[in-house]
Amino acid sequence: MNDALQKPVAVIGAGIGGLTAAHFLRRNGVPVMILEGGKQVAGMASSYVDDRGFHYDFGAHFITNRLAAAVGIGGQCRDVPYYGETFLVKGRQYSYPLGLLATPRYVVGALKAKIGGRQGEPRTAADWFRQEFGRTLADEVSLPILEAWSGAPADQLSAAVAQKLQNSIGRTIYLRFCSRLRRRAISIGYSQEMPEGPNVWHVYPEHGVSQVCERLLADLRDVVELESPVQQIIVENDRAVAIRAAGREREVSAVVSTVPAPILPKLVTGTDALEPLRQFRFRPMTFVCLRFEKRGILSDTVLWTAAAGFPFFRLTETPLSMPWLAPEGKTLITCDIGCQVGDEMWTMDDAALGDKCVDALESLYPGVRQHYSGCRVLRTPIAYPVYHLDYEEARQRFAAGTGVDNLYSIGRNGEFAHILMEDVYWRTIRKMNELLRKLRGAPPTPATAPRFTSAASGQLASV
Amino acid sequence: MQWSHAASSDDAAPLALAYQPCCLCGVEDGMPVAVGEDFEYHTSRDAFVAMRCGSCGLVYLNPRPADSELDRIYPPTYHAFQFNAENFGLAHRVRSRLEARRLLSYCRRLGDTPRILDVGCGDGFHLQLLSEYGRRGWKLEGVDASERAVQAARDAGLDIHLGTIESADLPANAYDLILLIATVEHVANPSAVLKAAAHLLKPGGHVVVVTDNTATLDFRLFGTRHWGGYHFPRHWNLFDKRSLRLLAQHAGLEVEMLSTALSPVNWVYSVRNRLVDRHAPRWLVERFSLKSPVSLGVFTVLDGILNALGRGALLKLVARKPRHTADAIQADRQPNQSAPVEVNGHA
Numbered sequence: 021m022n023d024a025l026q027k028p029v030a031v032i033g034a035g036i037g038g039l040t041a042a043h044f045l046r047r048n049g050v051p052v053m054i055l056e057g058g059k060q061v062a063g064m065a066s067s068y069v070d071d072r073g074f075h076y077d078f079g080a081h082f083i084t085n086r087l088a089a090a091v092g093i094g095g096q097c098r099d100v101p102y103y104g105e106t107f108l109v110k111g112r113q114y115s116y117p118l119g120l121l122a123t124p125r126y127v128v129g130a131l132k133a134k135i136g137g138r139q140g141e142p143r144t145a146a147d148w149f150r151q152e153f154g155r156t157l158a159d160e161v162s163l164p165i166l167e168a169w170s171g172a173p174a175d176q177l178s179a180a181v182a183q184k185l186q187n188s189i190g191r192t193i194y195l196r197f198c199s200r201l202r203r204r205a206i207s208i209g210y211s212q213e214m215p216e217g218p219n220v221w222h223v224y225p226e227h228g229v230s231q232v233c234e235r236l237l238a239d240l241r242d243v244v245e246l247e248s249p250v251q252q253i254i255v256e257n258d259r260a261v262a263i264r265a266a267g268r269e270r271e272v273s274a275v276v277s278t279v280p281a282p283i284l285p286k287l288v289t290g291t292d293a294l295e296p297l298r299q300f301r302f303r304p305m306t307f308v309c310l311r312f313e314k315r316g317i318l319s320d321t322v323l324w325t326a327a328a329g330f331p332f333f334r335l336t337e338t339p340l341s342m343p344w345l346a347p348e349g350k351t352l353i354t355c356d357i358g359c360q361v362g363d364e365m366w367t368m369d370d371a372a373l374g375d376k377c378v379d380a381l382e383s384l385y386p387g388v389r390q391h392y393s394g395c396r397v398l399r400t401p402i403a404y405p406v407y408h409l410d411y412e413e414a415r416q417r418f419a420a421g422t423g424v425d426n427l428y429s430i431g432r433n434g435e436f437a438h439i440l441m442e443d444v445y446w447r448t449i450r451k452m453n454e455l456l457r458k459l460r461g462a463p464p465t466p467a468t469a470p471r472f473t474s475a476a477s478g479q480l481a482s483v
Numbered sequence: 484m485q486w487s488h489a490a491s492s493d494d495a496a497p498l499a500l501a502y503q504p505c506c507l508c509g510v511e512d513g514m515p516v517a518v519g520e521d522f523e524y525h526t527s528r529d530a531f532v533a534m535r536c537g538s539c540g541l542v543y544l545n546p547r548p549a550d551s552e553l554d555r556i557y558p559p560t561y562h563a564f565q566f567n568a569e570n571f572g573l574a575h576r577v578r579s580r581l582e583a584r585r586l587l588s589y590c591r592r593l594g595d596t597p598r599i600l601d602v603g604c605g606d607g608f609h610l611q612l613l614s615e616y617g618r619r620g621w622k623l624e625g626v627d628a629s630e631r632a633v634q635a636a637r638d639a640g641l642d643i644h645l646g647t648i649e650s651a652d653l654p655a656n657a658y659d660l661i662l663l664i665a666t667v668e669h670v671a672n673p674s675a676v677l678k679a680a681a682h683l684l685k686p687g688g689h690v691v692v693v694t695d696n697t698a699t700l701d702f703r704l705f706g707t708r709h710w711g712g713y714h715f716p717r718h719w720n721l722f723d724k725r726s727l728r729l730l731a732q733h734a735g736l737e738v739e740m741l742s743t744a745l746s747p748v749n750w751v752y753s754v755r756n757r758l759v760d761r762h763a764p765r766w767l768v769e770r771f772s773l774k775s776p777v778s779l780g781v782f783t784v785l786d787g788i789l790n791a792l793g794r795g796a797l798l799k800l801v802a803r804k805p806r807h808t809a810d811a812i813q814a815d816r817q818p819n820q821s822a823p824v825e826v827n828g829h830a
């Protein structure tokens with residue numbers, strides 16, 4: 021082992037990104053320490069059960085059998101038998117993708133766009149969607165969702181935000197068909213990093229999504245330090261040399277951070293390579309989780325309501341996919357509300373927020389109010405990365421690296437990328453392979469032809 | 484609520500798992516190609532990921548059952564312990580004939596009193612064939628890590644060492660022929676096993692490796708989950724020609740022949756696993772088994788055609804330990820100059 025391997029790698033954050041990085045490095049012989057600011061691990065992949073038997077997931081609900089097997093909890097998961105999405109447009113519901121495809125207006129628009137061909141590479145998200153799906157479908161369905169979710173007009177967003185939704189309709193329909201046939205919710209548009217197909221489907225861990233992180237933690241307990249927010253990352257001569265947490269400075273051989281990208285420059289001293297990241301913005305969200313004494317209120321697991329002028333842009337009735345998340349005969353509906361920190365939605369008290377959502381639901385599903393039995397509200401200032409054109413160049417540069425050779429910024433917020441748990445997992449492993457080669461003093465492998473191909477498929481689901 | 488895995492309830496405890504890098508490249512850098520379960524023996528409810536190494540193409544299970552779980556993943560009903568005439572009837576007789584012919588073809592160039600070692604000999608199936616059909620002067624030995632298998636083989640009067648090829652105290656530079664038939668896919672580190680074999684071989688001695696082939700039609704059709712060659716979770720390393728050649732070269736051996744051979748087994752299990760996974764009725768599942776002459780026959784014909792095209796279900800490698808160390812260095816450095824011939828297999 022060379023000298024660099026004596027000092028530990030500091031991993032900041034014990035969500036799936038940080039835990040995966042630490043697990044990988046450690047099992048490959050690199051000493052690590054994990055510093056987590058919070059009282060517990062799992063970050064955005066936490067889950068919680070209340071005393072009435074309702075399960076709440078902080079962020080992630082859906083993982084895949086492949087991720088579960090990769091972390092070693094495949095045997096402790098149940099298959100998700102069904103998953104579906106529906107769009108609410110002008111008072112009518114369209115299932116995805118067949119309902120939309122059965123609508124001549126949308127199909128004609130989309131065909132026209134295809135025949136018209138491309139007018140150069142689209143720069144904005146608005147252009148991208150219109151070129152790809154046609155004006156009608158883009159303007160009525162896709163763009164309202166995008167805008168509600170990112171809080172910015174689609175012509176100010178980079179086309180890069182849309183590219184992840186790239187899909188082939190034929191393949192989506194094929195996978196949907198397999199899904200129905202086998203009663204397994206085949207993952208469609210969930211992973212960009214690894215191929216999807218009929219044998220990758222959604223599962224749910226026996227003890228909630230947080231079990232993914234807990235499994236990784238089980239091998240790392242002795243190196244995790246909770247309630248230890250990292251306050252400083254010290255860079256000298258373009259190398260991270262130490263970190264400071266709880267007032268104590270520690271030498272490191274490298275730093276792997278899952279701190280949200282725009283916060284990272286506030287921690288790093290000794291370089292201004294990361295300054296451009298300060299401009300990056302996240303869309304804050306309020307999630308209102310309503311409890312009902314009745315099940316099967318929505319017609320599908322997810323209902324996109326962006327175009328309909330409701331406070332929320334999406335409704336999710338998770339027990340339609342995962343019946344075990346609520347006691348029998350009862351259900352949970354999560355309302356996703358995009359907001360700004362400090363605005364009306366952000367500051368409204370929980371009960372009033374619940375009422376407001378139920379009012380809106382009542383107009384969609386008359387009579388639901390009588391089954392409503394309370395809510396739980398979750399607010400997060402950091403929910404979705406906004407790919408604003410204002411800082412698109414800086415974002416693209418950052419996607420190639422932090423500018424400090426042994427400082428890695430990984431994970432969803434760390435990469436400033438809209439990626440789900442499984443992609444966080446594989447991308448982290450890939451990056452840690454690179455770090456491992458550096459630490460071992462081996463030459464980096466050339467960035468050859470793309471080694472990871474991803475099946476073209478897509479679904480708006482996982483946003 | 485139903486759980487995803489058809490396991491009996493006493494096997495509910497998850498297996499202890501361990502992560503391993505690619506045994507040829509030393510890194511864990513690849514992409515997942517399959518997720519599967521123990522469709523055959525249901526020894527646990529766990530799911531497993533097969534990774535394909537980004538640099539050499541080896542397909543390997545990661546994570547895989549820890550060494551402490553071997554007794555669980557190889558239950559007493561495991562077929563290698565039970566492949567006998569009473570259980571398998573006609574299939575047993577046919578397979579014995581074919582195997583004997585195949586084995587003897589490896590022995591053509593041996594002297595009068597060669598010493599032969601079968602690594603991972605199980606209950607001694609191959610050794611018995613050799614003693615039955617081979618010549619008198621042959622000194623036959625086996626080595627296997629399973630006490631159960633070793634006992635069975637010894638009961639049959641065979642000379643068996645208990646342990647792995649690395650751990651059993653075997654003499655260096657002593658063997659004329661070492662057989663690794665359906666062995667490298669089961670072991671934790673095939674590279675270490677081949678190096679150990681090279682060490683035990685006399686200079687000029689040969690090693691024969693027979694293992695599942697991932698560059699096949701059945702892999703393309705079933706490779707994301709049900710492919711029989713995965714044998715989840717018991718096959719830990721799976722090769723194609725490229726990675727198998729590398730394996731031999733890493734051990735300093737000269738590849739003399741690398742070809743494919745015909746086998747219906749992975750086809751039968753691929754179909755069976757898919758049926759099991761889809762909860763097909765039992766009578767249908769039972770049509771696809773090693774006890775079923777019809778499915779064996781059909782897939783023998785199919786794989787025979789594929790084998791003629793160089794795509795048979797098994798890989799067969801014959802490699803030689805160089806007579807001088809200088810040869811070894813050359814073999815290691817200039818793999819292409821030794822120009823091994825690729826011949827299509829023949830059963």
Ligand SMILES: Cc1cc2nc3c(=O)[nH]c(=O)nc-3n(C[C@H](O)[C@H](O)[C@H](O)COP(=O)(O)OP(=O)(O)OC[C@H]3O[C@@H](n4cnc5c(N)ncnc54)[C@H](O)[C@@H]3O)c2cc1C
Binds near residue numbers: 061082434
């Ligand atoms: C609403 C929503 C729904 C989602 N749904 C899904 C889904 O269905 N399926 C799916 O796969 N994914 C989903 N995701 C995405 C998934 O939750 C994330 O990709 C994943 O959890 C990110 O993990 P991470 O490790 O990158 O970050 P995090 O989980 O955020 O972990 C970062 C950790 O770093 C800690 N930290 C931050 N700063 C410091 C500091 N200075 N010092 C020490 N510690 C620090 C934090 O406390 C936190 O624990 C969803 C996300 C959201 C927001």
Ligand SMILES: [Zn+2]
Binds near residue numbers: 539
């Ligand atoms: Zn490799």
